[in-house]
Amino acid sequence: MRATRFFISTLKEAPADAEIVSHKLMMRAGMIKRLGSGIYNYMPMGLRVIRKVENIVREEMNRAGAIEMLMPVVQPAELWQETGRWDKMGPELMRVKDRHGRDYIIQPTSEEAITDVVRSDIRSYRQLPVNFYHIQTKFRDERRPRFGLMRGREFTMKDAYSFDRDVDGLKKSYQIMFDAYTRIFQRFGLQFRAVAADNGAIGGSGSHEFHVIAETGEDALVYCPISDYAANMEAAEAVALSATRPGASAALTKTATPGKAKCEDVAAFLNIPLQSTVKSIVLAVDDEEKGEAGKQIWLLLLRGDHELNEVKANKIPGLANYRFATEAEIVEWFGTLPGYLGPINTKKPVHIVADRTVANMADFVCGANEADFHFTGANWGRDLPEPLVLDIRNVVDGDPSPDGKGVLAIQRGIEVGHVFQLGTRYSQDMKATFLDENGKPQLLQMGCYGIGVTRILGAAIEQNFDDKGIIWPTAIAPFEVVICPMGMDRSEAVKAETEKLYAAMLEAGIDVILDDRGERPGAMFADWELIGVPHRVVIGDRGLKEGKLEYVGRRDTEATNVPVAEMLAFVQSKLVAA
């Protein structure tokens, strides 16, 4: 490609609404252009990256035996009513009426559409397993679209849907997709991590997220550096920090802690480790039928330095729809304001849950349910009944890995893929069955597998940039190589060598752009560093006199001089290494 035949439009400054680096750099590099809130034109430079991402995804999906099709963007509401999602999904689901007043949605995902296809086209166990995928435009009416392609409203996703005859089959199909995803992210050239995710009602280990590692990521990923263990923060298991509970050695003592409402302050005031204190979290569950009379108050106990994991709390039987208790409720049930709460001597009965670590503490400090007082020397069994013990906290860096191997570390990630064992969630509602060997109808076991194609661009940049601009991995760069001639219009030698090398690279199948715009070197280099092309060859008279061309890798701090005749092979070796 010659730059004069392409469209390059870089900006010195990012628009004011661009908050994060990937959004800023994509706008400045002319990769995307805003059309409306959370809605972007993919400009020629950006579309090239999208196509490379799509092609890698497509090749690996095909290799894994998935079959490409294309489902519509606009889908009839009836299907979404069948599964209840028409009602359950809130305003994120974009709804539209046609000229006859019939309801449609603009697809945010296609479980219903694909299940509608298979319930009529899959009749026999002989047609199973099968996995359909498509790469399609989706829409999600985010309340507050932002961060460019990271949280836009219109976006491109690859979603695949597998159908199997039984759970064993589903698990096999799932593993095939998991492996395909691993290959895909490896081919992108991105640092990534697959982590076990919470999969709600389905249970088991039936869901993984694929994250691109980036310090700016909004998700915390938990992993063990010396084992396979990896989970997102919601799903990561926190073990008890001591395996057994020591015996009691102190007496229960009501101790004045005036104005010390936080564990940190209490520990400092009493001159004890924070790890000896217990934090009280008060939750309420309303009873829709019985009203006030049915309301239940729960007290969740965590070690002073730990945080509640709200997803884990939500899974405690009876706590599915909890909320945090109000101050009035706390006063009514505990007899005092927050800051001095504890499990001993509550005013009214509460349900008590102790985190695994708290359950193995002895001689701990907790609120006395009286303003400005804590208990010290509290002990389970002796001073209060044995609690219900559950894992309810977020893991922290250095926790033992739940697989018993080493300790956990935490890093930030951006979710770009998700694989999920759905089971019969959709096939049941939509009556999607097949006939087994005995001619008996059975529900299809379904899995779904998504990759946020356009989101990959944002995530790749969040992981790979510097103060000059984007640093694309070669596999998804808009161009692999840029040739920058200096003074092509003045020097016949530069012109001749430029055209020769450009032709040779095209011949060798290299995705190269020749910057024939006639820009000054400074402006030209700044553009390509901003755009993030990973390999640059500079051709100038001074070098040519010595028979040399200049190679600069996007991460290089210095140029490498390469003999003219060797440059093609030199670049090829860089591309292979990438």
Add this chain to the structure above:
Amino acid sequence: MRATRFFISTLKEAPADAEIVSHKLMMRAGMIKRLGSGIYNYMPMGLRVIRKVENIVREEMNRAGAIEMLMPVVQPAELWQETGRWDKMGPELMRVKDRHGRDYIIQPTSEEAITDVVRSDIRSYRQLPVNFYHIQTKFRDERRPRFGLMRGREFTMKDAYSFDRDVDGLKKSYQIMFDAYTRIFQRFGLQFRAVAADNGAIGGSGSHEFHVIAETGEDALVYCPISDYAANMEAAEAVALSATRPGASAALTKTATPGKAKCEDVAAFLNIPLQSTVKSIVLAVDDEEKGEAGKQIWLLLLRGDHELNEVKANKIPGLANYRFATEAEIVEWFGTLPGYLGPINTKKPVHIVADRTVANMADFVCGANEADFHFTGANWGRDLPEPLVLDIRNVVDGDPSPDGKGVLAIQRGIEVGHVFQLGTRYSQDMKATFLDENGKPQLLQMGCYGIGVTRILGAAIEQNFDDKGIIWPTAIAPFEVVICPMGMDRSEAVKAETEKLYAAMLEAGIDVILDDRGERPGAMFADWELIGVPHRVVIGDRGLKEGKLEYVGRRDTEATNVPVAEMLAFVQSKLVAA
């Protein structure tokens, strides 16, 4: 591709709502599957054809210097309000509100979106000309969706938009696109014709349609077999059928024609050629301000065997918003009911327009504005004033070509492409300007160029089918070649030769599918004839014993025996010829 790794789902019967052959065959061949009214899933077999169409379009767009980008499906209403199309477009424009109550549309086309891009990104004449295209999902809320992909609601289009500094530049960009379209349709392997189209307000020869020739086409195409002249029926110029008007030879005579209200009946009754009669068409134009008092009645005169061209009528100054007159209006202005109307002795004054051919008639027969009577021997100038003479009729087969070369023929076509010189229609409303050499802002001259990607599939089938199914041109067939082994599971020889030929074809870059499903030969052949793969190789024990394989082209009536070792080259020669 192995058939067992692909998804093949053929039907014996088409669904009842499939009216035309392409719709029926695409449904039966499992290429598309209905999700809702006018909304289809593109199944794997159909998607392969779509991708081949897209790739040819993309390659030729790139070759012509157009630059690919991607504009959103959901677009803000504001842009459509700027150009007035938000109000002008009726219910075909699908409108949707987001969660904040803001208006959006689901794009039926992208003139507004691209003009929004260029008005900020194109600043200087140095950036011109430029041509952007995208291949994207579109939606048009048809009142009565039908005919499968031919008149669906959701569809895929390629649209390109050129921007130039002046009309000369626009004409050059237009010609480049016209030539690219010609190459595209040639590469599809379809019989097609480019015809001049009416382009409304712009005027000139600034619009052409590309039609796939098919007897079932809904458009009539007019062309001259010995010259370049070609236009659609709306735009085709009809010349006077006699160059000059003969002198009057008969007297004007009021003649009884009892019950003969049609030209055909009058001619038969009077024993004269139909070509001697004149037909009266009465149109009315309302005056919104003056009401009844301002209403104008027009009488358009055509030779008895000719038909009114409504688009031409619409262009007559003063007739832009005409309607057909009511019976009451006809009685009021002519004093009689339809069937006996004419230009002589109307009851109230009417505007008279004579078609070019009528203007050169002498001694003609027309209604006498009295029930059961016609005038014979009517002559312009003598019996009534010279009329306003205009081209207002449809051409008919055998008319002289307006370029003076030979006579016109008419054939049916399906519109699949349209190129259009828009001029400043959008750049004016949206203030899309560039700075010229003098730093003065000038309006961009715009062209637009569409191809109905998914519609191509329907049109190709309407042109190429037989009673067994579809006959794809090789370039857009879902697979170029199918290998059908007979008894692959029983015969080691068949299996070995099949795998060998399959591997050799893949190696040679042939897009081949191996039917390894183990179907009976009859069912297998019927499937591939229905699906329309153009080249079939059959491998069986009987042939192998004689060292032969069977080749059958989709249009062949007999198989050709080809020596085993020569089959690859034989198929390659067929592919090259295709």
